[in-house]
Amino acid sequence: xxxxxxxxxxxxxxxxxxxxxxxxxxxxxxxxxxxxxxxxxxxxxxxxxxxxxxxxxxxxxxxxxxxxxxxxxxxxxxxxxxxxxxxxxxxxxxxxxxxxxxxxxxxxxxxxxxxxxxxxxxxxxxxxxxxxxxxxxxxxxxxxxxxxxxxxxxxxxxxxxxxxxxxxxxxxxxxxxxxxxxxxxxxxxxxxxxxxxxxxxxxxxxxxxxxxxxxxxxxxxxxxxxxxxxxxxxxxxxxxxxxxxxxxxxxxxxxxxxxxxxxxxxxxxxxxxxxxxxxxxxx
Amino acid sequence: xxxxxxxxxxxxxxxxxxxxxxxxxxxxxxxxxxxxxxxxxxxxxxxxxxxxxxxxxxxxxxxxxxxxxxxxxxxxxxxxxxxxxxxxxxxxxxxxxxxxxxxxxxxxxxxxxxxxxxxxxxxxxxxxxxxxxxxxxxxxxxxxxxxxxxxxxxxxxxxxxxxxxxxxxxxxxxxxxxxxxxxxxxxxxxxxxxxxxxxxxxxxxxxxxxxxxxxxxxxxxxxxxxxxxxxxxxxxxxxxxxxxxxxxxxxxxxxxxxxxxxxxxxxxxxxxxxxxxxxxxxx
Numbered sequence: 001x002x003x004x005x006x007x008x009x010x011x012x013x014x015x016x017x018x019x020x021x022x023x024x025x026x027x028x029x030x031x032x033x034x035x036x037x038x039x040x041x042x043x044x045x046x047x048x049x050x051x052x053x054x055x056x057x058x059x060x061x062x063x064x065x066x067x068x069x070x071x072x073x074x075x076x077x078x079x080x081x082x083x084x085x086x087x088x089x090x091x092x093x094x095x096x097x098x099x100x101x102x103x104x105x106x107x108x109x110x111x112x113x114x115x116x117x118x119x120x121x122x123x124x125x126x127x128x129x130x131x132x133x134x135x136x137x138x139x140x141x142x143x144x145x146x147x148x149x150x151x152x153x154x155x156x157x158x159x160x161x162x163x164x165x166x167x168x169x170x171x172x173x174x175x176x177x178x179x180x181x182x183x184x185x186x187x188x189x190x191x192x193x194x195x196x197x198x199x200x201x202x203x204x205x206x207x208x209x210x211x212x213x214x215x216x217x218x219x220x221x222x223x224x225x226x227x228x229x230x231x232x233x234x235x236x237x238x239x240x241x242x243x244x245x246x247x248x249x250x251x252x253x254x255x256x257x258x259x260x261x262x263x264x265x266x267x268x269x270x271x272x273x274x275x276x277x278x279x280x281x282x283x
Numbered sequence: 284x285x286x287x288x289x290x291x292x293x294x295x296x297x298x299x300x301x302x303x304x305x306x307x308x309x310x311x312x313x314x315x316x317x318x319x320x321x322x323x324x325x326x327x328x329x330x331x332x333x334x335x336x337x338x339x340x341x342x343x344x345x346x347x348x349x350x351x352x353x354x355x356x357x358x359x360x361x362x363x364x365x366x367x368x369x370x371x372x373x374x375x376x377x378x379x380x381x382x383x384x385x386x387x388x389x390x391x392x393x394x395x396x397x398x399x400x401x402x403x404x405x406x407x408x409x410x411x412x413x414x415x416x417x418x419x420x421x422x423x424x425x426x427x428x429x430x431x432x433x434x435x436x437x438x439x440x441x442x443x444x445x446x447x448x449x450x451x452x453x454x455x456x457x458x459x460x461x462x463x464x465x466x467x468x469x470x471x472x473x474x475x476x477x478x479x480x481x482x483x484x485x486x487x488x489x490x491x492x493x494x495x496x497x498x499x500x501x502x503x504x505x506x507x508x509x510x511x512x513x514x515x516x517x518x519x520x521x522x523x524x525x526x527x528x529x530x531x532x533x534x535x536x537x538x539x540x541x542x543x544x545x546x547x548x549x550x551x552x553x554x555x556x557x558x559x560x561x562x563x564x565x566x
Contacts, residue, residue, distance in 0.1 A: 003313070004309070005299070005302055005309060005312035005313040005315070005316045006299065007316075008295060008298070008299065008316035008317075008319065008320055009292070009295040009296045009298065009299040009316070011295075012291060012292040012294075012295030012296070013295070013296070015291070015292065016288070016289060016291065016292040019288055026288060029288035030286070030287065030288040030328060031328075032288070033288045033290075033292070033326075034291070034326055034327065034328060036291065037323045037324055037326045038324050040320045040323065040324070041320055041321050041323070041324035043316075043317055043320045044317065045313060045314075045317060
């Protein structure tokens with residue numbers, strides 16, 4: 001997916017958030033946004049938002065001397081999401097509900113000063129919403145016939161909802177070899193390999209790195225090892241907008257996108273109303 | 284005033300607004316923001332927000348082939364403000380109240396689908412708020428002793444509140460020679476010389492142009508004619524943030540800023556809480 005016109009100000013706003021989270025020093029914040037302005041000049045009409053954005057963000061990280069401005073934010077997200085998921089797991093959850101929870105986990109901003117109780121309420125309310133595109137039966141059918149599944153994670157916090165979904169997949173399809181991919185290093189609030197290991201994903205499958213800190217899975221930027229897994233996987237579950245942005249053009253039927261269209265460009269690209277939740281098979 | 288770190292994303296968001304108001308064509312909108320990204324790379328730590336922003340905005344105007352994207356917005360603002368002011372003028376209004384109304388006029392976004400009745404309600408509620416810095420007595424004293432007053436306008440809509448204030452000044456100090464300055468051509472929702480003439484300012488004083496489309500009065504960019512008036516005026520009333528941003532460093536006691544600190548950088552620069560209304564003498 002190429003940038004839409006809204007991606008420019010969205011990236012600028014994310015840069016502001018990065019400098020605010022990354023340093024209390026106003027001069028360093030200013031240095032960070034001036035660096036962002038310089039790097040954003042590289043934007044062109046074929047830029048992929050996740051790739052272009054990540055390159056700018058990493059430049060801002062360097063300018064403000066902070067390699068992980070979202071460190072505390074991610075910790076808080078993980079802690080809250082883990083708590084919420086623990087409660088939900090006590091109930092018998094169907095595979096379909098677990099899939100919906102994995103999408104819902106993509107929606108919630110856990111770290112905005114919300115209590116676990118309020119998050120749980122919101123999660124239960126969202127479970128009553130229908131998916132706007134629902135290819136979940138196709139997904140489960142594909143998994144049934146698959147030997148390997150590659151699960152591309154997105155954000156911290158959300159990964160606890162992914163863990164619940166992967167657990168249910170594993171119970172239902174015990175023969176399946178599952179790879180779970182995280183980022184090579186910190187980039188905004190994305191889950192790194194380390195975050196996945198800390199969340200116990202190694203009990204569920206093989207945790208692998210995309211080989212890059214760029215958001216999503218930019219196929220020209222991932223490692224050879226990752227590429228080998230990507231190419232041989234029978235089914236690929238791609239969580240969130242970054243994975244969609246980097247994969248949408250390959251039109252690979254093995255890929256199922258699980259996400260909420262949180263912004264207008266993604267909604268426009270998917271042809272769904274802004275805010276819709278989808279489980280969409282690429283075609 | 285030099286840029287603060289928040290000015291970068293604020294300028295980017297204004298560029299998005301400009302392309303949305305300036306064209307319905309998504310490709311042209313994209314072209315506009317890509318041009319914005321290229322121009323914003325010129326930002327540096329000494330950039331003055333109003334000047335830097337205006338240069339970017341004018342580049343976006345060229346990229347989208349629209350020399351006045353706020354045309355309709357400004358018309359609507361003027362129409363609504365004129366209606367509200369007509370009602371207020373029926374009452375006997377003190378000079379101080381007229382000054383407060385001129386500041387309040389700077390606050391209201393007239394064109395966001397608000398009725399004149401609702402605007403009037405909001406205006407009356409704001410009249411009960413105190414000015415956080417109030418040098419109005421000094422201003423009136425200075426005007427009493429002045430031969431010439433230069434009034435630097437800011438936005439469309441707001442100018443009808445300025446007109447009411449200038450009328451009251453004229454009634455109180457009939458000897459005064461008043462110059463009222465507008466922009467040379469369209470830039471965001473700023474009042475141009477033409478807007479001032481259409482609003483009847485020629486009955487109140489001499490309408491002059493700053494000689495530039497840059498927001499505020501960048502002294503290296505204004506015309507010689509304007510500069511002559513600026514240099515010889517006994518008192519200068521500078522409305523709004525753009526005039527403050529371009530004049531704040533000259534520390535000229537003839538200047539009185541009338542504005543609401545609508546953003547954190549301005550509030551920080553003035554040392555007042557975000558959202559405060561001030562009538563501040565430069566020193």
